[in-house]
Every structure is written in structure tokens, then in C-alpha cells.
Amino acid sequence: MNIKKGLYRLVIFLISIQIGFAQQNLNELTKDHFNFYIANDLGRNGYNEQKPVAELMGKLAEDIDIEFVAAPGDVHHFDGVASVNDPLWMTNFELIYSHPELMIEWFPLLGNHEYRGNTQAVLDYSKVSRRWVMPSRYYTQVYSLNNNESIRLVYIDTTPLIDKYRNDSGKYPDAVKQDKESQLQWLDTVLKNSKEKWKIVIGHHPIFAETPKDDSERADMQKRVDPILRKYKVDMYVSGHIHNFQHLKIRGSDINYVVNSSASKSRKVKPVEGTQFCSPEAGFSIVSANSEELRLYFINPKGEVIHTITHKK
Numbered sequence: 001m002n003i004k005k006g007l008y009r010l011v012i013f014l015i016s017i018q019i020g021f022a023q024q025n026l027n028e029l030t031k032d033h034f035n036f037y038i039a040n041d042l043g044r045n046g047y048n049e050q051k052p053v054a055e056l057m058g059k060l061a062e063d064i065d066i067e068f069v070a071a072p073g074d075v076h077h078f079d080g081v082a083s084v085n086d087p088l089w090m091t092n093f094e095l096i097y098s099h100p101e102l103m104i105e106w107f108p109l110l111g112n113h114e115y116r117g118n119t120q121a122v123l124d125y126s127k128v129s130r131r132w133v134m135p136s137r138y139y140t141q142v143y144s145l146n147n148n149e150s151i152r153l154v155y156i157d158t159t160p161l162i163d164k165y166r167n168d169s170g171k172y173p174d175a176v177k178q179d180k181e182s183q184l185q186w187l188d189t190v191l192k193n194s195k196e197k198w199k200i201v202i203g204h205h206p207i208f209a210e211t212p213k214d215d216s217e218r219a220d221m222q223k224r225v226d227p228i229l230r231k232y233k234v235d236m237y238v239s240g241h242i243h244n245f246q247h248l249k250i251r252g253s254d255i256n257y258v259v260n261s262s263a264s265k266s267r268k269v270k271p272v273e274g275t276q277f278c279s280p281e282a283g284f285s286i287v288s289a290n291s292e293e294l295r296l297y298f299i300n301p302k303g304e305v306i307h308t309i310t311h312k313k
Contacts, residue, residue, distance in 0.1 A: 026297070026305065027063045030288045033295075034145050037061075037069040039284040040204070040240030041111070041262035043076040043092035049282035049301050050096060050264035056303050057263075057284060058099020064286070067143070068104050068133075069097075070153070072240050072260070073111025073204030080117020084125050094129070105133045107141070107155065111204040111241065115159045115172045138183055140190050145197065149291035152196040156187060158205040158239075162220045184224060191232035198294045198311075199234045200287070201225075206239040208248045208257045210272040213241070229255055235294055235311050238285070244269040245279040245298045247309055256309050258296060260285045277307040 037057060044050045057069075081088050097106075114122050125132045137157040144150050159165045160178035169176050191199065207221040207229075229237055230253055238258040243266050246259035251274070266282040281300040288295045298307040 026060060026286070029295075029297075029305075030064050030286065032146070033288040033290050034067060034143060034151065035065055035286060035288045036067045037284055037286060038072065038202070038238055038260050039069055039263040040072045040260055041074040041077075041243055042071070042096075042264055043074065043088065043113070044264040045088075045091040046096050048265040049262075053263045053282060053284060053301055054096045054102070055099065056299075056301065057097070058101045060286075060299075060303060061099070061101035066101070066104065066286075069102070069106045070155070070202055070238075070287075071106050071108040072155070072202050072238065073109045073158075074113045074240065075108060075111070076117070076122075077113050078116070080114040080119070081121050082118055083121050084128050086121070089125065089128075093132075103131060106131050107153075108132065108134050109155050109202065109204055110137060110157055110159060112159050112165060112172070115165060115175050119174045137178070138186065142196060145289060145291050147291040149197040151198040151200070151289050151294075152190075152194050154187065154190055154199070154201045156201060156203040156225070157183060158203040158221065158225075161224050162205060162217050164214055164216050164220075180224070184228065187225070188228050188231075191228060191234065194232065197291060197313075198289055199232070200236045200238060200294075201229055201234050202238045204239060205241050206246075206257065206259050207237055208250055208274060209239075209242050209246050209259050210269055210275065210278065211242045226253075235313075236296065236309070238287075238296070242269070243267040243282075245277070245281065245283065245307065247276040247278070247298075247307060248272075248274040249276055250274050256296070256311060258285070258309065261298070276309075279306055281306065 165172040165175040236256045243262040245261045248257040269278045286297045294311045296309040
């Protein structure tokens, strides 16, 4: 028993050293940058990798200046929430992301699982929690960088843009009620008027990805969203939904198409045409920007940077 306890303590000690090295490295890489987390597909009531990843997010943020957390959908598996008083708010969010460094603003989006429940309650939770900031189903934010440059984030509501969900009113009752053309026109107008150095669009569903999920999901995103992003030379499109890490570059497009892994339960993945990197690990991402470059780091549950996307212009 004493030997087992000793081995256990040794493993914990070695892991803490590993996280410490990763944290020191990230601290140097992100110093004097504008930094934020991207974490999605969270809600497992603390099971799978959710609790350890949440603790890691808090630990890394002790030394890295994190401005906020972007949470692009599926915070609540499997059927969304029933109301702002649903216990899932505690078991999926408040009690899991309880580290003091995570008491910052969270900018969420609705995922397909939220669309199975009360979508308005997800917006209304902004009135309950100071850190849950969701002004609308889709919205945009601008932040200042050094040298008078800035970055624009555009959050879009992807479920109503996909016919698969609009045609299933029994499971996704609010999807068909949303005006997809109005949202697409809004997206076009926002990007057309954008003068910022960097433009990142964030949505739950990917435009390009390797996945066994219905091809129609990506086809609708490629038909409706991708042409707008290409027209206005968006730098990155970041999504979730697939529960693994993917970075793709598509012929004819300068956009970095990013799939951010689940912060709880991950799935297998394999490379396809356009894949620059993929990993089946769980985790989250750090976006780090200044006036010279835009970076996105894939972080696994050990706190390791397993892939870096660097974009300059």
C-alpha cells in the first residue's frame, strides 16, 4: 500500500512539473499579447476530461493574461437546459469552472444540443450570472491591440443555418423559427464594414472537417457561410461539434479552418485532404494576438501545446 501511495505521489509530482514547464513556455509565448480561451462541447457534469481540463484552464490562467472565454456551443449535453434554474447550470458550468482565474467573461453560442432545450433560457442566463455574457444568438466584439490595431470576433448561430436541424422541429423546435437569411445578411454587413487587422468568425458547426457526422451539415455551411468569409478575407473560422482538434487549409482559400476539441469527451479523427494537423485528444485553445501576428494554440489535457497556427499579414 505504501509503495502504491508513493508511486501515485510520484506520478502527480511529475505531471505537475510537466504542466509547470508548459505554463512557463506559454507565458513567454503569450506575453504582451491579447489572449483568450476557446472551450466548447463542455457539458458532461464533470465526467470524462471535463473537470481536469477545467482545472488546467484555471491553472494556466494564473500566469497567462486571459481576457475571456469563448464558448461556441454544446455547453449542455444532451438536451440543453429547461430554464435558468436548471441544475445543469451548476453541474455543467458553475461548479466545474470554479477556479478564481475563470471568474471572467464567457461569451457563449448555442450548439445543436442547446437547440434541443430552451434556447431563450441560455440567453437569459446572462441576467443570472455576471460572467455569462450572451447579448444575442449572434453578435460581434472588437478589441484593441498594440500599435493602434484591433481584432474583431464574430459569433454566429450555426444550427439554424443547417437544413438538417430546420427540418426536425420535433427535436430542434427553435431552429426553424430563426431567420437564416437575416443572420447571413448581418454577417455580410459586419464583415464588409470591418476595418480591424484580424477577423475571426466563431460558430459551433465546422465548414470543413473530417467526421462521420452528416455531410449535409458541412455542405450547408460551405454553401451559406464560407463564401461570405472568403469574400471578406477572414483570417480564421473556429468551430467545435466534432470533439477533436483539426486544422485545415482548403485550396483556393486563405482561411485557417479550425475545429476546437471538446473540453470533456473527445473522439477519433483521421487526416483528409487539406488537413494540416489533427488529434483525438480533448482540450481547448488559446488565441493570442498582437499587431504583427495572430496565433492559435491547441492545448491537450496535460497542458502541452500540440499544434500552433501562426498567421501574419
